[in-house]
Amino acid sequence: MGESRTELLAWLNDLLQVNYTKVEQCGTGGAYCQIMDSIYRDVPMARVKMNAKHEYEFIANFKILQNCFRAHKIEKPILVEKLVKCKMQDNLEFLQWIKRFWDTNYDGQGYDPVARRRGAPTDTPATIAPLAPSRGSAGSLHAGGSRAGGRTPITGHRSGSTLPNEVQNLQAQLREMNVHLEGLEKERDFYFAKLRDIEILVQQQLEALEVEGKDDPVMRDIQKILYSTEDGFEVPETAVDEEETF
Structure with missing residues (x-):
């Protein structure tokens, strides 16, 4: 072990x-x-x-x-x-x-x-993980009630004191989600740009071969993979038309 x-x-x-x-x-x-x-x-x-x-x-x-x-x-x-x-x-x-x-x-x-x-930042790296539920919600509210001399939630004493903490927790989760979203968008754009470059190279190669009266089965297969779709991921016809007329 x-x-x-x-x-x-x-x-x-x-x-x-x-x-x-x-x-x-x-x-x-x-x-x-x-x-x-x-x-x-x-x-x-x-x-x-x-x-x-x-x-x-x-x-x-x-x-x-x-x-x-x-x-x-x-x-x-x-x-x-x-x-x-x-x-x-x-x-x-x-x-x-x-x-x-x-x-x-x-x-x-x-x-x-x-x-x-060479002096590069060494902050402990973040990891992409599900957001944990905020602490201090239902369980701690009940605990607070027992310490406060038996006050019930309808009195409003506890909600007034804990609401700012709840808002701060939600705001912190929202900021973290925005950071994750920004990272996912950058990652998406990074790989999309690579696929687009490959698509252009394949198209240029096929056009050059067509001028010479030749063909390349491998290039055709690559192009087929690039243009293949799955159920639920097809590009709408209207979206294509709008892009082409822009």
Whole structure:
């Protein structure tokens, strides 16, 4: 069996001089990159975003990690799609593996994680997770009532004192949801732009081949995938017409 979560976090925080509180935070990819850098000293830490907050930033970190694995011929598969979801079990298993790899390959020489990061922010990374229900609602209101000499909710004494806290909780949740939404929109635009570039390249290639009286089945298959739809995701005809006449 591997080390416990507590042991792994203590080792990670000591090695990298960070303050991770949950294994799930490793799903941002930054810590994994710097663990490998402590072994090989060749990971481009200036490009690693240690305080990543959005999934597209997590993926960028994992691409750097994959390049490191490839350069050093490490055959361990990196299940990026699972790790970036910041689930505890997936990241615990990978962190246990990378700790065993570090134990085997670390040369014992001193490592300065702060210098390697060159002053980059090291805030404990956020993880994308469901918002927890706010505390201090029904349960604590009843507790407050018993301490207040048996007052009932209809007197209004408790609602007046707890309402600002409830509003603040809702406002905090709204801000967090807005941050998540902004990250999802950036991630959507990032991948859409890539697909659009591929679509243009395929179309140009097919047009050039058509001029020469040739065809490319692979390009046709790629184009078919790009234009395929699923139930509920078809583009309305009116939307297409409006875009073309704009």
